[in-house]
Amino acid sequence: LRASDGGDPARTGTARIRVAVLDANDNAPAFSQAVYAVRVPEDVPVGSTLLTVTANDPDDGINGEVKYLFHEVLEHITNTFRIEPKTGAVRLVSNLDYEEADFYEFLIQAHDGGGLSDDAKITVSVTDVNDNAPEISVRSALSEISEDAAPGTVVALVHVQDRDSGANGEVRCSLGEGVPFRLERALDDYYSVVTARELDRERASEYNVTVRAADGGSPALRSGAVLALRVLDVNDNAPVFAEARYSARLPENNAEGALVLTVRAWDADWGQNARVRYRLREGRLRGAPLSSYVSVQAETGALYALRSFDYEEVRELELWVRAEDGGAPPLSSNVSVRLLIADENDNAPQVLYPPPPPAPGPG
Numbered sequence: 001l002r003a004s005d006g007g008d009p010a011r012t013g014t015a016r017i018r019v020a021v022l023d024a025n026d027n028a029p030a031f032s033q034a035v036y037a038v039r040v041p042e043d044v045p046v047g048s049t050l051l052t053v054t055a056n057d058p059d060d061g062i063n064g065e066v067k068y069l070f071h072e073v074l075e076h077i078t079n080t081f082r083i084e085p086k087t088g089a090v091r092l093v094s095n096l097d098y099e100e101a102d103f104y105e106f107l108i109q110a111h112d113g114g115g116l117s118d119d120a121k122i123t124v125s126v127t128d129v130n131d132n133a134p135e136i137s138v139r140s141a142l143s144e145i146s147e148d149a150a151p152g153t154v155v156a157l158v159h160v161q162d163r164d165s166g167a168n169g170e171v172r173c174s175l176g177e178g179v180p181f182r183l184e185r186a187l188d189d190y191y192s193v194v195t196a197r198e199l200d201r202e203r204a205s206e207y208n209v210t211v212r213a214a215d216g217g218s219p220a221l222r223s224g225a226v227l228a229l230r231v232l233d234v235n236d237n238a239p240v241f242a243e244a245r246y247s248a249r250l251p252e253n254n255a256e257g258a259l260v261l262t263v264r265a266w267d268a269d270w271g272q273n274a275r276v277r278y279r280l281r282e283g284r285l286r287g288a289p290l291s292s293y294v295s296v297q298a299e300t301g302a303l304y305a306l307r308s309f310d311y312e313e314v315r316e317l318e319l320w321v322r323a324e325d326g327g328a329p330p331l332s333s334n335v336s337v338r339l340l341i342a343d344e345n346d347n348a349p350q351v352l353y354p355p356p357p358p359a360p361g362p363g
Contacts, residue, residue: 025063025114029055039125042098053088055110062113071109071119098128099163130168130217135161136225147201148234156193156227160213167216176210201231202268233270235327241265247338252311263301265323275326290319311343
């Protein structure tokens with residue numbers, strides 16, 4: 001500033017004036033972009049920084065100090081994410097789950113110390129990770145099946161699902177090896193376990209059938225379920241004798257009720273179907289029924305002589321024993337038994353010629 005007087009010569013004086021311009025909060029914070037988008041896998045660790053937002057405010061001092069916060073968001077957003085007020089870092093505070101929520105969208109706000117603000121949008125896309133093994137649920141399962149069930153008989157209905165998506169959620173099913181069953185697809189996620197061929201209880205009386213499921217992830221996740229199945233017996237086996245033919249020797253003059261021999265038969269069935277009883281097939285010998293000569297014990301197959309044999313009268317018996325099981329209807333088989341009577345020296349010699357003199361009469 002210069003001042004001069006009216007003298008001659010004029011005299012002047014100067015002074016320097018310094019003007020300090022005080023800042024006014026005339027600039028609102030401005031985000032670097034209106035929308036921030038990020039994609040993260042669902043298994044990202046809690047505490048990870050997903051992205052960092054920035055807003056610029058050219059004002060000075062407190063008017064240019066920017067802080068960040070959520071703006072009009074729901075509780076599930078604040079339970080999942082946190083924004084650092086000073087840095088703008090958006091961090092994860094709880095686990096993500098693609099199967100529960102695969103997309104988040106919320107607003108954030110940058111405000112300065114003078115009350116001006118700017119809004120931006122954040123979108124978080126969650127990508128699937130193969131973190132769910134296939135789930136197998138067995139429905140309408142039989143616990144017992146008859147061994148004569150026709151091939152194709154449904155044993156169980158199996159539902160398979162995988163909560164993952166894409167290839168991670170594609171499930172392949174199979175059965176354990178060496179079992180007479182197969183899988184048939186019923187609907188998209190349903191399979192029927194059916195008999196692949198006729199069953200035989202005598203070969204296997206029960207099965208533990210493993211249903212396996214594997215998804216298309218890399219590496220694949222697997223799971224399994226076991227069907228316990230008992231095979232019910234059908235009377236499909238006749239008794240089988242231990243020998244194709246039996247024979248025995250019995251000395252003559254035997255005691256009545258003497259044990260001759262024991263026949264044995266085995267039945268491969270189970271329970272009542274495998275219970276074997278024996279009986280003598282009727283026949284005749286010397287005009288009398290065989291049952292008057294010998295008998296067979298029904299439970300044990302023991303053959304007894306009912307009379308004392310005389311070699312000079314009967315030298316051989318041919319008879320048949322039947323073994324019959326307890327099935328309905330019963331099955332049976334027969335075996336032949338040959339009984340040889342052994343001679344004993346039980347007769348003294350007789351002189352036929354010359355005839356002996358008559359005994360003297362009383363004198």
